[in-house]
Amino acid sequence: MGTLSGIGYPLAHLLLFLSFFLAESRDFLSDQHRGNNAYLTRDEHWFNQTLDHFSPTDHRKFGQRFYEFLDYYQVSKGPIFLKICGESACNGIVNDYTSVLAKKFGAAIVSLEHRYYGKSSPFKQLTTNNLRFLSSKQALFDLAVFRQYYQEYLNAKYNISETENPWFVFGVSYSGALSAWFRLKFPHLTCGSLASSAVVLAVYNFTEFDQQVGDSAGAECKSVLQEITNLVDEKLQSDGKSVKNLFGAAKLKNDNDFLYLLADAAAIAFQYGNPDILCTPLVDAKKNGSNLLEVYATYVRDYYLGKFGASLESYDQQHLKNITPGENSADRLWWFQVCTEVAYFQVAPKNDSVRSPNIDTRYHLDLCKNIFGEGVYPDVEMTNIYYGGTRIAGSKIVFTNGSQDPWRHASKQKSSEDLPSYLIKCHNCGHGSDLRGCPQSPLNIEGNAEKCTSPEAVQKVRQQIIQQIDLWLSQCQAAGPSVDEPDYLLSAQRMTASS
Numbered sequence: 432m433g434t435l436s437g438i439g440y441p442l443a444h445l446l447l448f449l450s451f452f453l454a455e456s457r458d459f460l461s462d463q464h465r466g467n468n469a470y471l472t473r474d475e476h477w478f479n480q481t482l483d484h485f486s487p488t489d490h491r492k493f494g495q496r497f498y499e500f501l502d503y504y505q506v507s508k509g510p511i512f513l514k515i516c517g518e519s520a521c522n523g524i525v526n527d528y529t530s531v532l533a534k535k536f537g538a539a540i541v542s543l544e545h546r547y548y549g550k551s552s553p554f555k556q557l558t559t560n561n562l563r564f565l566s567s568k569q570a571l572f573d574l575a576v577f578r579q580y581y582q583e584y585l586n587a588k589y590n591i592s593e594t595e596n597p598w599f600v601f602g603v604s605y606s607g608a609l610s611a612w613f614r615l616k617f618p619h620l621t622c623g624s625l626a627s628s629a630v631v632l633a634v635y636n637f638t639e640f641d642q643q644v645g646d647s648a649g650a651e652c653k654s655v656l657q658e659i660t661n662l663v664d665e666k667l668q669s670d671g672k673s674v675k676n677l678f679g680a681a682k683l684k685n686d687n688d689f690l691y692l693l694a695d696a697a698a699i700a701f702q703y704g705n706p707d708i709l710c711t712p713l714v715d716a717k718k719n720g721s722n723l724l725e726v727y728a729t730y731v732r733d734y735y736l737g738k739f740g741a742s743l744e745s746y747d748q749q750h751l752k753n754i755t756p757g758e759n760s761a762d763r764l765w766w767f768q769v770c771t772e773v774a775y776f777q778v779a780p781k782n783d784s785v786r787s788p789n790i791d792t793r794y795h796l797d798l799c800k801n802i803f804g805e806g807v808y809p810d811v812e813m814t815n816i817y818y819g820g821t822r823i824a825g826s827k828i829v830f831t832n833g834s835q836d837p838w839r840h841a842s843k844q845k846s847s848e849d850l851p852s853y854l855i856k857c858h859n860c861g862h863g864s865d866l867r868g869c870p871q872s873p874l875n876i877e878g879n880a881e882k883c884t885s886p887e888a889v890q891k892v893r894q895q896i897i898q899q900i901d902l903w904l905s906q907c908q909a910a911g912p913s914v915d916e917p918d919y920l921l922s923a924q925r926m927t928a929s930s
Contacts, residue, residue: 468876471500471530471540473523478580480546482553483564484572493553495573496544497581498524505537506589510597510904513578513621514542515613517606518765520549520758528866528878528893529601536900538599539585543577545570545606547764557754559803562767568817570609574600575617597907599900600624603863604838605768607631611843612818615825622907623827625896628862630841632821633773633814636792638780639840640698645785647701647835652710655717656697656785659727663693664787666724677724679732683747687787687794692746693727694777694786696735701835704859704870704883708734739872751802763802770799774809775841825850827903829896833860833871851899853892857885865892 480495498521503509512533514524521544533540544551547565554561578598586594598621602610607629614624645653666674667686675681675689683689700709709730716726735741744750745762753763769775776795779788799807819825821843830852832839839854846852859869860883868875869883880889 468526469874470523471502471526472498474498475550478577478584480551480573481576484569484576491553493546493551495546495551495577496521496549497577498542499581500524500530500533500540503530503534503537504539507591507594507596509537509539510599510622511581511585512536512538512540513574513598513600514540515574515600515602515606515609516542516544516548517602517604517609518545518548518768519761521545521551522549525874526876527874528868531877532897532900535897536904539596541581543574546573548761552756552760555756557756557760557763559767559807562764562803565764565767567609567612567768567772567814571613571616574609574613575620578617578620597622597904599904601627601866602629603627603866605630607842607863608818611823611825611828611830614828615818615823618826623829623899623903625829625831625865625900626843627831627865628833628836628838628842629830630773630775630838631818631823631843632841633775633809633811633818634841635774635776635809635811636778637775637841638778640775640777640837641694641780641784641786643835643837643840644698644701645783647706647837648697648710648785651714651717652706653785655710655713655723657783658717659713659723660693660785660787662724663690664789674724677728679728679736680743680746682743685748687789688746688748690787690789691794692743693731694790695741695746696731697785698777698837699735699739699741702837702862703739703872704833704835704861704864705734705872706835706859748798748801751798766798766802770803770807770809772809772811772814774811821845823850827899829853829899831855831865831892831896833857833862833864835859836861836864838862851895853895855888855892857883857888859884860888864889865896 476497476499477494478497479492482491482493483489512529514529521542524540524542529540546569547553553564582596586592600610600613600621607626608631610624611626611629611631614621648656663674671686672681675683680689680692683692697709700706712726712730713723716723736743742759744759751763751766776792778791779786796808823843826849828850830843830850832842832844832854834854834856843850843852844854855864862871864871864883866878868878868880868889880886883889
């Protein structure tokens with residue numbers, strides 16, 4: 432487990448996040464919800480990664496954690512599935528539908544922890560200055576260097592020389608975007624990618640997120656949620672302490688942080704395939720004349736902050752300013768990426784909003800300034816110029832989205848021959864339904880889709896994914912490696928091994 436030029440790196444984070452930016456792509460699925468078979472493996476491996484891939488003079492390294500699962504691997508001829516970890520600690524290879532695909536194709540599965548998250552932190556302190564190497568661009572080069580390293584590592588493991596396996600890349604949400612961007616930027620290193628619920632479009636004012644929450648809720652539930660929002664806004668003006676106490680959120684001193692918590696709590700039900708847990712009691716309460724605030728507060732306390740596992744401190748800006756790496760560092764780390772690259776600011780639409788109008792652009796910009804200092808803001812235009820947004824010009828990338836997922840409006844939903852895009856339509860199809868099944872949280876072993884309101888919709892898209900993987904792997908194997916690739920791979924191995 433290396434160090435960064437003598438600077439010991441910490442054991443950072445565990446966090447659930449995803450509470451991925453609080454509902455934001457909280458891909459998390461906390462450990463308390465996982466069974467004994469939730470992971471294919473939790474055995475850690477390490478290699479030395481370059482800190483700054485864009486500097487010709489900075490040669491510092493840091494220890495980066497990865498995992499491998501070889502039970503289904505057909506030695507030498509099987510593909511390698513690179514499963515990208517995103518904005519949370521990567522504690523192993525999760526047993527979702529990827530394992531079914533690996534068994535079908537005789538693939539090895541390897542997974543690399545994202546720089547800075549979990550145990551792969553280069554620094555002892557997460558100051559704004561030390562976070563300057565945290566970006567999607569650096570992460571993509573991490574994956575490229577690791578891919579080269581692991582190919583030689585696997586060859587050495589089985590005493591095989593100059594073998595080049597076909598690679599396929601997988602990711603969900605932010606890691607889904609990384610999957611698409613990896614294929615875009617390094618097409619020679621992978622035969623294709625699955626970009627599940629991939630947020631490839633950086634969005635400054637992401638009003639479509641809130642609009643989709645309303646659409647997914649349906650007219651009755653949406654109306655009740657809007658009524659609750661108005662009641663909370665009024666109560667905050669007259670007796671803010673009591674209303675925060677009701678929701679178990681007294682520690683959130685900033686009213687808008689509290690309002691963000693309530694908005695996320697509603698959105699997460701649709702994002703992760705549990706709409707009835709939220710809407711059924713609310714609609715019933717409205718019909719019965721029950722106290723709507725008390726019913727919603729019960730949902731927030733018992734489900735969102737309870738069973739689902741969201742952390743109250745994730746919304747506390749004082750917590751987000753904590754520069755000491757630890758199990759909850761992912762909140763600060765992801766907000767840095769939000770505040771510098773992608774935004775995804777979930778602001779209230781001007782009309783017909785579900786969330787409070789106080790959650791606006793100014794709230795997000797002030798948060799970025801408060802946590803990271805002056806001059807930190809997301810250069811969304813440059814991010815989309817660099818990657819292409821929904822006009823991404825890559826090839827052999829499968830995009831998938833769930834019909835109820837608010838994040839799908841930052842994904843590529845228009846299909847083309849080289850970039851097929853599939854929408855999984857059902858009542859509880861949300862974030863990553865193709866790999867996770869329904870609901871998406873808690874985890875379903877092997878991505879079981881039986882609890883989806885339309886299992887056949889999930890299975891149809893999965894068959895299309897299998898066909899694309901089969902086709903693109905076949906094309907890759909037919910083409911074979913380039914004549915000078917083995918030397919290139921060897922040089923990459925030497926570079927990563929030297930530190």
